Amino acid sequence: MTSEQSRFLLVVEDSDEDFETVLDAARRTGLKHEIRRAATGDDFLRLLGDWECGRLPKPALVLLDLNTPGTDGRDALRIIRQNERLRTLPLVILSTSANPRDVEFCYAAGANAYHTKPVDYPAHLQMLHEIFDYWLHRVTLPPSSR
Amino acid sequence: MTTPSIEPPPPWAGGAYSIKRHGVSLTNCDSEPVQMPGCIQAHGALLVLRMSDLVILQVSENARAFLGAAPEALLGKSIGDVVSADGARRLRDFLGTEPIDRNPIYVFTQPIADAAVPLDFFVHTIEGVVLLECEPASRDTPDYYALVKKSVARMQAAPTVAEFCRAATAEIRGLTGLDRVMVYRFHADFHGEVVGESKRDDLEPWLGFHYPAEDIPQPAREIFKKIWGRPLPNAAGPLVEMVPLTHPDTGRPVTMTHCALRGASAMYTEYLQNMGVAASLTLSILCDGELWGLIACHHLTPTHFPYQVRAACEFMAQVVSLQLRGAEQREALAYRLRMEEIHNRLIAQAALDAGLSSLTTASPNLLAAMDAKGAAVFHSDRWWRVGETPADGQLDELKDWLAQRPEFRSATRPAYVTDALARDFPGGAALAEVASGVLAVPLSRRNGNVVLWFRPETFQTVKWAGDPTAKPMVPGPHGSRLTPRKSFELFTESVRQRSLPWEPVEIEAALRLRLLILELVVSRNEQLTEMNADLTRSNEELDAFAYVASHDLKEPLRGISKYAHLLLEDAAMAEGVNRQRVDGLMRLTRRMDSQLDSLLHFSRVGRATLQFQSVDLNEVLAEALEIVAARRQEIPTEITIPRSLPTVTCDRMRAREIFMNLLANALKYNDKPRREIEIGCMPVEGEKAPAAGASPVLYVRDNGIGIEPRHFDLVFKMFKRLHGRDEFGGGSGAGLSIVQKLVEQHRGSVWVESAPGAGSTFYFTLTADRSENP
Numbered sequence: 001m002t003s004e005q006s007r008f009l010l011v012v013e014d015s016d017e018d019f020e021t022v023l024d025a026a027r028r029t030g031l032k033h034e035i036r037r038a039a040t041g042d043d044f045l046r047l048l049g050d051w052e053c054g055r056l057p058k059p060a061l062v063l064l065d066l067n068t069p070g071t072d073g074r075d076a077l078r079i080i081r082q083n084e085r086l087r088t089l090p091l092v093i094l095s096t097s098a099n100p101r102d103v104e105f106c107y108a109a110g111a112n113a114y115h116t117k118p119v120d121y122p123a124h125l126q127m128l129h130e131i132f133d134y135w136l137h138r139v140t141l142p143p144s145s146r
Numbered sequence: 147m148t149t150p151s152i153e154p155p156p157p158w159a160g161g162a163y164s165i166k167r168h169g170v171s172l173t174n175c176d177s178e179p180v181q182m183p184g185c186i187q188a189h190g191a192l193l194v195l196r197m198s199d200l201v202i203l204q205v206s207e208n209a210r211a212f213l214g215a216a217p218e219a220l221l222g223k224s225i226g227d228v229v230s231a232d233g234a235r236r237l238r239d240f241l242g243t244e245p246i247d248r249n250p251i252y253v254f255t256q257p258i259a260d261a262a263v264p265l266d267f268f269v270h271t272i273e274g275v276v277l278l279e280c281e282p283a284s285r286d287t288p289d290y291y292a293l294v295k296k297s298v299a300r301m302q303a304a305p306t307v308a309e310f311c312r313a314a315t316a317e318i319r320g321l322t323g324l325d326r327v328m329v330y331r332f333h334a335d336f337h338g339e340v341v342g343e344s345k346r347d348d349l350e351p352w353l354g355f356h357y358p359a360e361d362i363p364q365p366a367r368e369i370f371k372k373i374w375g376r377p378l379p380n381a382a383g384p385l386v387e388m389v390p391l392t393h394p395d396t397g398r399p400v401t402m403t404h405c406a407l408r409g410a411s412a413m414y415t416e417y418l419q420n421m422g423v424a425a426s427l428t429l430s431i432l433c434d435g436e437l438w439g440l441i442a443c444h445h446l447t448p449t450h451f452p453y454q455v456r457a458a459c460e461f462m463a464q465v466v467s468l469q470l471r472g473a474e475q476r477e478a479l480a481y482r483l484r485m486e487e488i489h490n491r492l493i494a495q496a497a498l499d500a501g502l503s504s505l506t507t508a509s510p511n512l513l514a515a516m517d518a519k520g521a522a523v524f525h526s527d528r529w530w531r532v533g534e535t536p537a538d539g540q541l542d543e544l545k546d547w548l549a550q551r552p553e554f555r556s557a558t559r560p561a562y563v564t565d566a567l568a569r570d571f572p573g574g575a576a577l578a579e580v581a582s583g584v585l586a587v588p589l590s591r592r593n594g595n596v597v598l599w600f601r602p603e604t605f606q607t608v609k610w611a612g613d614p615t616a617k618p619m620v621p622g623p624h625g626s627r628l629t630p631r632k633s634f635e636l637f638t639e640s641v642r643q644r645s646l647p648w649e650p651v652e653i654e655a656a657l658r659l660r661l662l663i664l665e666l667v668v669s670r671n672e673q674l675t676e677m678n679a680d681l682t683r684s685n686e687e688l689d690a691f692a693y694v695a696s697h698d699l700k701e702p703l704r705g706i707s708k709y710a711h712l713l714l715e716d717a718a719m720a721e722g723v724n725r726q727r728v729d730g731l732m733r734l735t736r737r738m739d740s741q742l743d744s745l746l747h748f749s750r751v752g753r754a755t756l757q758f759q760s761v762d763l764n765e766v767l768a769e770a771l772e773i774v775a776a777r778r779q780e781i782p783t784e785i786t787i788p789r790s791l792p793t794v795t796c797d798r799m800r801a802r803e804i805f806m807n808l809l810a811n812a813l814k815y816n817d818k819p820r821r822e823i824e825i826g827c828m829p830v831e832g833e834k835a836p837a838a839g840a841s842p843v844l845y846v847r848d849n850g851i852g853i854e855p856r857h858f859d860l861v862f863k864m865f866k867r868l869h870g871r872d873e874f875g876g877g878s879g880a881g882l883s884i885v886q887k888l889v890e891q892h893r894g895s896v897w898v899e900s901a902p903g904a905g906s907t908f909y910f911t912l913t914a915d916r917s918e919n920p
Contacts, residue, residue, distance in 0.1 A: 017705035065695065096700045098743075099750070119704045119739040120732075121711040 006060035009033040009136075010046045010052035011071065012093075013065045018117065020129065022063065033136065038137040050085060059089065061135050064111075066095040066102060074105060081110035088142040092131060151470045162391040162399050165409050178411055180365045182399040185409035187378070187386040189450070190281030192388070192407055193225070196401055197241075197276055200225040200234060203394055206407075208386040212280060214259025217389040225278070229256055235270065237278075246270045248372070248404050252453055256285045266453050270400050275393070278409050282450030293321055294458050297464050305480070307643040310473040311342025314441065314466050317494035318516070319344040320450075322427065324443045328352060329431070329466075334647060335359060336367070338439070351846055353622075361417070367405055373438050374460035377406055380448035381415045402875035406456065417442075419498040425449045428457070429463035429872060431533045433471050436549070441466065478651040481517075485655040488515035494663045502663065505597070506530040512599070512744075515654060518579060520600035525589065533598055543573055545594055554588050560660070562586040563653055565601070575643060578603050578779065580723040583645025585652065587660040589667070597659065692749030696742045703742070707735040744880030751887050756797040765843070767825060770805035777813050783821040791827050792842050796912040800888045807881040808846040808908050815906075816850035823848050828909075841894065841913035849905040859899050885910070 009026075013019040019037050022083065026035060036059075038044035044064075048058040066073035073093070080086040093106045093114045106114050118124050137142070186192050191212040194204035195693035196487075203226055205217045205436070213220065220227075226234035233256055240253055250270040257264040265280040276405035291513055297317035298483040304310035311329035326349055335361035343353040362370075370376070386409075392399050399843055402408040429441035440830050441463055451459075452689040495504040504524045505512050512521040513533045520533035522541055529538050533738035536544065546552055553562045565583045568574030574581075583601030682855050710731040764787075771778075772786065778785075805825075812823045827845040853861060862882045885908075892912040 015701050015705065017708055018701070021704075021708055096697045096704075099746070117700075117704060119700055119707050119735060121708040122703070124704065124708070 006058055008039065008057045008059050009035045010044070010047060010059040010062045011035055012038045012041065012062065012076065014039050014067075015065070018065070018094075021121070021124055022102070022128060025125050026123070027131065029129050029132055031132055041072055044076055045104065049096050050084060060141060061090045061092065063092050063131070064093050066093060066097060066106070071091065074109070077106065077109045077111060090135060090141050092135060161524065164387050164391060165412060166385045166387050171814040178365065178413070179399075180411050181369060181401055181403045183402060183409040184391050184399055186402070186405065186407040187380070187409055188386050189379060190407045192277040192402075192405065193220075193228070193279060193280075194388070194393070195225055195276040197271065197274055200237065200276065202228075203275065203735075204388045204390060204392075204400060206386045211390075212265060212282075213259065221389070221394075228258065233267075237267075238315060240269060241271070241276065243442045248272055248275075250279065250404055250406065251279075252457075252764045268405055268406065268453070273398075273406065275764075277400070277402075277405060279405055281407070281453075284450065284454065287452060287454045290321070290454050290458040294461055297321065297462065298369075299470065301465070304473060307460065307470070308341060308471050310470065312344070313342075314462070315342045315344035318429075318443065318459055318462055321462070322443060322455055324425075324427070324445045324449070325349060326352075328442045328444075329439060330357070332441050332534060336362075338362065343440070361838065366414070367437055367794050370428070370430045370440060371435075372403055374430055374463050375406070375456050376426075377424045377451040377456055378410050378415075378418075378428075379451050381418045381424055381426060383448065385409045394471060401839075411462075422446060425451075427451055427459060429459055430461060430467070431470060432467045438467070438470060461666050478649070480650075482651045482655060484553070485515040485652075485857075486658065489655065489659045489662060493659075493666055496663070497666055502532055512597070516585075516599050516655065518585070518599040519896060522600070523596070524597045525593075525595045527593075533600070535582065535595065535598075535604065535905050536577045536581050540573065540577060541598070541853075544571065544581075544598070545596055546684050547573075548586055549591070549594060549595065554586075554591075559657055560588050561653055561657055563648050565604075565645045565647045566643055572620050578643040582643050583648065585648050585656055587656045589660065589663055591768070596654070597663075599656070601648075603642070604644050604646055625858060642713070688706040688749070688882055692745060696749070697747030700739065700742055703735050703738055709741075710735065738782070741880070744884070747885065748880055748884055751800075751891075753886055755799065756891055758795055760793055760796060761796050761798045761801055762793045763801065763827075764897050766801045767791060767805050770802050770809055772803075773806055774809045774813060777810065781813060781816070781821065782814070783823055784812055785832060786824045788824065791825075791844065794842065796892055797904070800891065801912065804885050804895075804910065805846070807885045808910075810847055810850035811881055813851065814907075818849055821849065841911040841912050843909050845907050845909045847905065847907040852902040852904050853900040853906055854902050855900075862896070 009031075011019060011022050013022065019039075023035060025031075026033070036047065036056075038047050047056060051058055061140065064073050064077065073095075077093075078093065080089060080091065088109070091110070091112050093111045094117050095102060095106075096117055098116045103114050113131075113135075114139055118127060161186055163179050163182060166185050172586040186206050188208055192204075192206045193213075195201065195203055196203055201222060205213075205220050209215060209217045210222055215228075222235065225237065229237065233254065237253060237362050241675055242250070244251055246269055248270060250268045253269050255264050255266050258877050263282040265285045268279045270277055296319070301310060301313045301317060302311045311331075315327040315329055317737060326343070326345040330338045331341045332338055332768075338357040338359070338361065340352050340355045343351060345351065368519055376817070418424075421444075423444040423446065425445040427443040430437065431439045441459075443459075472503045484748055492505050492508060492511065492515075493510055496502050502523060505523050505765075506521065507530070511532055512523070513519075518533070520531070520535035522532075522535045523530045524541070524545055529541050531538075537543065551562050554560050563585050564570055566574075567582055567584050568578055571577075581600040581603050585599040587596060587597050589595035629643060710728050713728050714725070714732075767787070769903075795820045809823065809825075813821075824845075824847040826845055826846065826847070862885075886896050889910050889912070894911035894913045896908065896910040898906055
């Protein structure tokens, strides 16, 4: 982890329980990042707009739930990848759906990874732990400065 | 007949024609100048007068018998010398006022010279001369006007053409007292048929007899278009020649077309004699300027046709001509209504049946409506026949040929109509007996659906006049050059492979039936389209529901799982009964999670399209065994495959999933110390071979716990389990439902044979290649 990297994590999640599970996982793994939540797809797009205007730091990683109210996760994904500045934003899909069509769509639209959320709580925590470990510690992400 | 180039010049070439001199030497009736015969019948006299001064130019050679002076004494004289000055004045007045050109009108009755009987005089003009005919006046004639009036009233009541014709013959016979009166109708080829008859009781009926066209040749038919009546009171009587034979100034023969006394062709008088007829009166029936037919009156002995009788009969002929069209239209209307009524009933029945089979199987059916001997309908990929029709194979050929006919492609009136199929259709000669006449309307071009009506060859249904096998004709006095027998032979040649023609009203009814059927089919298609749309909609809704159920329900479930775990992490909950309850909560979430997964999978199985290919089931089975290998290691099980599996056309992934599910169950539901699974294909040698094209039956057999027969259906139901939740390793209870769905997608079937404790055998078929071997 270098000082240049963002310490800001954006989670798009309409379920309170699932968002808290993300917080639980971050706490249990000692993640230092600030975690911001967008409860709907529209909130998410608004936050991205704030970042573009400089009111918010660029997120190191976005966790995107596919089935969000309002602007659907799929639409949000498409909008982000069509925007030149947002194209390199590391984006990990978290979905209840294991439908091959959803998986195919997300990768085709430019998602960086696709995970199916387990119902079992420990498995859910474990999955989030692995995501944090991989995306925030092991891989090299694009530079956060604009 | 013969062509002009090889015809010898007529015997009268270079001079005037006279029946008396040349008539018997004729060989060709079509060349005889029947309108200028040069002779008249002997029962009256004819004077030809110059129009300007009424001077006698020609006179019949029997002048002395009627006019009291020899022809030589009369020629060049004024007509006043014959009929008196008063008569000449009345005649001149008549010429000036009456429409007598080509229209003989009665002028007066006058006693001439010292004759015992006064003469009736008739006059008309033609080609610049005046023709004055006279014959002995008849006495004590009844009131023909009153008689005819009653006759007309009775004829008008006839509902059909046949009854109308019969009524007309009865009335005319009543008026004339002749032995036989017939209505003789011309068909399109001018052959005639007796369609009405009234006769002396002792005579043979001729009703229904057909006569060749040559019996009334073209020149005679032309005359009948111009006159209403043709009297021949003594067919065998003598002929008298005109003196001189031609006009003294122009040299032209007299045109006698309209003369009642006109001499008859020897051909015709001979023909009548052959039939035993001594006197005839022939009346024309004209419809719309065409010669529809004739009223032929025969008498077996020579007779007289007094002027009043002829006038009454000619009036009757005009009435018949005028009313016949009306009678035909009434009959056509009644026929049309009958056809439409039956067709409507058939369509109503077809709508109820949701099929067209009632057209041929119902009573009444297509054949009851139309005057035909057979009918066939092609629909639902097969023939439906009623009555006398060609065989299926012949109909197939006819149908394929019809599809190429331009008539069938007409946008407005697609119908093929013929009374001589053999002329058009190459295979028509073989069908002539039952299908010389064909009326066909297409129902759809794409499926080749068609309705056909058939009529047999006319030859087989017609009673021929002068049938040689029934009664050989005696040759006439001049040999057998023209007898019904000879003309019969000519005629049968020309009507082979012909049927009675189709009436316009029948063609209209066929086209109307076609429209009714199309409307029915269209409305049925609309219903189907609507139902399909409904089905698609409900399938989509079901998919959406399955999606919601399997995804959105997982979200709260994940929350429940989370809180259960958090509770367990709480030290106070980690003990005793509460601990058990929270464990139960977590077990339930896992179970529900697994059920939602199955539901999702089940709905996905239904949605994705199958990829059919040739699949070696041995490979598929090997893959399935590999996937379930983990469980096999858990519980050691012996797998046997007695013989190798076949290669079939199916979806590879789905076939593997079927084996996986069946193997998983076979592994799971077993409590025996020695566990066995056998996978195979039926039939085994020595058993009955399957029917050609039948799909092989595959099976997965275990020696496990078995199933009670009453549960055989239950095991295929979604989420139905026969055992406790966690017995035999738990499970969602969806495996066999998914197997059933996968098999059904292949149009195969799956079933089970089992007994509790004795193991189970699951059989299934994958008949994806069914379409190739229906």
